[in-house]
Amino acid sequence: MSDSVRTTVREILRQAVLGAHAGGQLGEVPDQMPLERTKRPEHGDYATNMALGLAKAAGKPPRDLAEAIAKQLRLLGGSDLAEVAVAGPGFVNIRLSDAFWQRRLLAIRAAGKAWGRGRAKPERLCVEYLSANPTGPLHFAHGRHAAVGDSLTRLLRFAGHDVVREFYLNDAGNQVAALALSVWTRYMEAARAADATVPAVVFPENGYRGDYVRGIGRELLARDGPRWVGTEPPADIEPVRRFAIERCLAMIRATLERFGVDFDVWQSERDLHENGEVKATLEVLDKAGFIDRRDNAVWLRTTALWGDEKDRVVVKSDGLPTYLLADIAYHRKKLSRGFDSLCDIWGADHHGHIPRMQAALKALGAAPDRLSVILIQMVSLLRDGKPVPMGKREGEFVTLDAVVDEVGRDATRFFYLMRRHDTPLEFDLELAKRQSMDNPVYYAQYAHARCASLLRRAATLQAPSMPLDEELARGLSLPEEIAILRRLSDFPDLLSDAAAAREPHRLVQYIQELAAEFQSYYTRLQKVHGDSILPQKRQRVGDWHATWDWKRTAARLAWVEAIRQVLEIALSLVGVSAPSEMKRAEAGEEVEGL
């Protein structure tokens, strides 16, 4: 049986539909088998609306068709289908038996860490994200890209795909030139501070004013001495540029490392130019007939190719290639590496770039749908309910490091993934930092720690050993227990849906729901059912060890371990740790505010 309950039920449904069709009761057999999880328990576990879709063509009332399908389902379903009912305008509702859900526990435990791992048709995917100018430290908005990209690639890999994570390094062009000039100017200042005969220079208008640039300038002086001193930027500024990029890249790598984000490939834009790949790409586009030369520049005919608003320049009138051309070369390179599809994660402010790139892909002879672009909306930081001011002018932006310093890596990653990527995110620093039940990160981690704690305690009780089998699993008979089994069983379908939709935030959603359901159960078991998983202290009197229901306890512990396991898997997919105990930070340990 598949890990996906949905697949299992769909297969039964397919047979039932074929059966009803053979009996001449359906007009035609639909190719798709719509099946959805119900929202209300009265509607069972799964529902299909097929009869509603077939009614018109069949010329019969939908409820009649639903009855025909339901009848077949009852014949085929066996004991796993506890109830098949026709409801509403013509839904067929299917309820699976408690025994079915109890048996899922065996599958979940057998799978262990691999529960939910996808096995169907792996694709070769290339996910490019976070690509940035190496002109300074990553700022907090980059954090969302890093969190989404990293979690998405973890999810896709877990879903069974072969994924390469790429960082496109925009180390060519005006931005890094401005950086190099800025670094050189700060270098001159440092040199002048040590030696008053060094001439003063004016800081460039569009220079990078962050403090880190001063640091790099000083490092350059320490490494190279006065070699680059002069009244004008040196003609050969290349070594300065290389040094500046190297230093910035080192900062970026360090930030990513502590954020738990890793890449397989770092593609340098500069290399694409130097290796002739940019030039070669232009030739390919030209041969394909999509290049115009006019107004002293070279244009890609994106209007004709993809209905772009206007054609785009790929080589400027000064003879230099544009960013677009290099990016096309990069995508051409990726295409040639044999990926089934490419996924780019961009800032929403780059959406205008999409039609150009689609046009370029078409010009290169690739199906435009081989590229999908995920746009990430803005992030605003809140403190005390008010936006944290961003003074971009003086380079005083809030870095990702500063956010991680303040609220911690787990909370940062969790918060970046709480919202769908295409809605703006308000990042509440106070909430993220709070060590209380308001904070969704701790809430989820606490649920995991509670499971771990239960299992730890159980180990000390010298309970009789009882292997998990179908009979034992029947001990999970409370409605709350069945409900959680259902949710654990849904996990594989959730993962494949989230991976297919490229929406890692659904994991966070799921984590919160599972955590809440378990916490609720935990309290209710005692308050409402007057029961507990393990014997409590006051129950451990007299001959308690001999009379305690160890069988039920064993079933519940196996189930708690399943919950813990799924929480751990889900948390690891969002890059958040699953602690086995919660420790409060000491008072006074708080990091300085931003």
Added chain:
RNA sequence: GCGCCUGUAGCUCAGCUGGAUAGAGCAUCGGCCUUCGAAGCCGAGGGCUGGGGGUUCGAGUCCCUCCGGGCGCGCCA
């Protein structure tokens, strides 16, 4: 002006390929600790899903339109 995203409870947001009575957290109010971890649980109030039209058996979801936000419309990247 054109294009993309967006508008759901006081606030922040879920809502899977259109499904049945639109959910959660925070905030507010009221309960639950002789604790298998209260970093927890239970309950209450709170909605014309921005307005209007359309498609459909059925719309928060699709289409049109209007209104309100965000972003983009360089031979910048």
